[in-house]
Amino acid sequence: MGEELDYSRAIEIHDGIYWLGWTEENSAFRSNPYLIDDGEDVILIEPGSVPHFNTFYSKLESVVEPERVNYIFVSHQDPDLCTGIPLLEERLNKTFTILTHTRTTFLLPFYGIKSRYYAVDMHGWKLKLKSGRELKFIFMPYCHFPGMTVMYDEKSKILFSGDLFGGLSYDWSLYAGEWYIEAMKAFHEHYMPSKEILRHNVSKLEKLDIAMIAPQHGSIIREDVQRYIEALKNLECGEYMLLGEE
Amino acid sequence: MATYRDALELVIRREFGVYGAEKIIDFAAKLGITVGRNGNIISTPPGKSDRELLVEFMNRLREEFGEVSVISCRVALNSFFMKNNLENPL
Ligand SMILES: [Fe+2]
Ligand SMILES: [Fe+2]
Numbered sequence: 001m002g003e004e005l006d007y008s009r010a011i012e013i014h015d016g017i018y019w020l021g022w023t024e025e026n027s028a029f030r031s032n033p034y035l036i037d038d039g040e041d042v043i044l045i046e047p048g049s050v051p052h053f054n055t056f057y058s059k060l061e062s063v064v065e066p067e068r069v070n071y072i073f074v075s076h077q078d079p080d081l082c083t084g085i086p087l088l089e090e091r092l093n094k095t096f097t098i099l100t101h102t103r104t105t106f107l108l109p110f111y112g113i114k115s116r117y118y119a120v121d122m123h124g125w126k127l128k129l130k131s132g133r134e135l136k137f138i139f140m141p142y143c144h145f146p147g148m149t150v151m152y153d154e155k156s157k158i159l160f161s162g163d164l165f166g167g168l169s170y171d172w173s174l175y176a177g178e179w180y181i182e183a184m185k186a187f188h189e190h191y192m193p194s195k196e197i198l199r200h201n202v203s204k205l206e207k208l209d210i211a212m213i214a215p216q217h218g219s220i221i222r223e224d225v226q227r228y229i230e231a232l233k234n235l236e237c238g239e240y241m242l243l244g245e246e
Numbered sequence: 247m248a249t250y251r252d253a254l255e256l257v258i259r260r261e262f263g264v265y266g267a268e269k270i271i272d273f274a275a276k277l278g279i280t281v282g283r284n285g286n287i288i289s290t291p292p293g294k295s296d297r298e299l300l301v302e303f304m305n306r307l308r309e310e311f312g313e314v315s316v317i318s319c320r321v322a323l324n325s326f327f328m329k330n331n332l333e334n335p336l
Contacts, residue, residue: 028264028314168318171266189321230333236325 005174010059014156014212019060020059021176022052023102026154028170031080037064038155039092040130044088044096045151045160046081046216055073057091066092070085071127073099074113075162076145083217099127102138102145122172133180138208140164140201143192155210163191165228167218173216177218181234182230183218196226196236202232248330250296251287254303255324259285260319265311273310278304286304 005011011019013034021032033056034045042064048056060066066088074082077100081195085108091096095115098108102119118127120137127135133155139147143164152162167176167183168190192198206229213221220226261270262285274281278291279299290299307315327334 028318140285167263167313170314171264171269177265179259179263182260183282185322186260186264186265186318189325236329237321 002183005055006153007174011174012063012065013174013214017153017156017158018059018063019176019214019220020048020063021058022055023172026079026170028168029217030172031164031230032214032218033081033084035060035063035067035069036156036215038131038133041070041133042068043073043099043129043135044069045073046075047072047088047192048084049080049085050087054086056084056103057088062236067094071099071118073151073160074108074166075100075150075160075216076148077104077111078145078163082108082111082113085115091116097152099135099137101137101147101149101233104145104149114153133174136173136208138204140204142193142197143201144193152208152210157209159205159208159210159213161213161215163187163216165213165215165218165221165232166216169185169218173219176221176223180219180221183233184231185227189237190230191233192237195234195236198235198237199233205229248326248332250332250335252301252330253323253332254279254296254300255285255287256322257300257307257319258287259305260310260322261307261315264318265314273307274303277306279303304336309312329332 007023013019016037018035019032020035031048035042045171049093099118099120102121105117106118125137133204136152137149140150148162150162166187167180170185171184210225213225258270258281271281280288284287
């Protein structure tokens with residue numbers, strides 16, 4: 001580690017794959033939009049929210065002509081990753097194809113989104129891009145939304161993990177540092193429904209060859225991926241942990 | 247047998263992740279607790295039980311860092327007390 005990164009700019013985390021997020025001193029809960037530029041297809045991943053739209057948009061513009069974006073992937077429907085979509089539609093005067101689970105497609109129109117949907121569960125959990133590159137989708141129900149779906153890019157071996165592997169931390173860096181597992185636990189203990197459900201879902205990742213995990217909150221994991229998977233598999237979580245507090 | 251000192255180390259390590267090790271080591275020092283780089287407690291002030299220290303640590307943490315500091319380890323602490331049959335002093 002130890003490299004100096006300029007967080008005021010988009011950061012290329014892999015060939016043609018960019019982090020378009022932002023930093024905020026006083027926030028423990030940052031969001032991470034990403035972008036895959038695959039030539040004929042450009043996929044925006046978890047684009048972000050209303051208050052950060054302008055920052056996000058200027059970073060987007062710095063890496064591609066925004067008009068080239070044709071797909072948007074969202075892992076679920078939360079406002080921190082979806083409310084920027086109608087603003088983007090308006091700014092570019094165009095619509096997109098949104099890659100997500102059917103359960104999410106029912107909720108997204110309530111944000112005023114006009115784009116069409118590609119329900120990944122209706123298409124064999126995959127999408128082949130024009131270049132032949134394949135995106136795979138892995139279902140992670142109830143972690144934390146019933147339709148939660150994460151995306152794996154076969155070419156880069158990056159897992160775009162939605163809320164999974166996200167962290168809650170004021171001591172943020174783009175790439176996970178020494179104590180990131182603790183930041184990750186702090187988030188998951190509150191947002192994940194139960195140890196059994198989390199373990200069942202996270203175990204699905206073991207058959208993938210993952211080089212990097214890029215979550216929608218917190219830091220990117222690029223070393224010791226297995227250690228973080230194990231940490232989530234063994235995490236005690238769920239509201240019943242607070243029994244007796246009410 | 248798990249103890250209140252283990253609970254305090256759990257909190258310290260969790261806050262390392264949320265606020266960074268440096269800040270938490272400095273904060274603990276103000277309470278007379280010496281903490282090592284891996285979140286272990288090296289020494290505590292005389293005359294206070296680990297249980298009392300845990301309560302003081304959490305109260306002062308809330309005052310100094312705000313609610314998120316308490317929320318970020320609340321589930322873990324509950325789970326720890328339940329598992330180890332320890333009374334929750336918080
Ligand atoms: Fe969420
Ligand atoms: Fe989120």
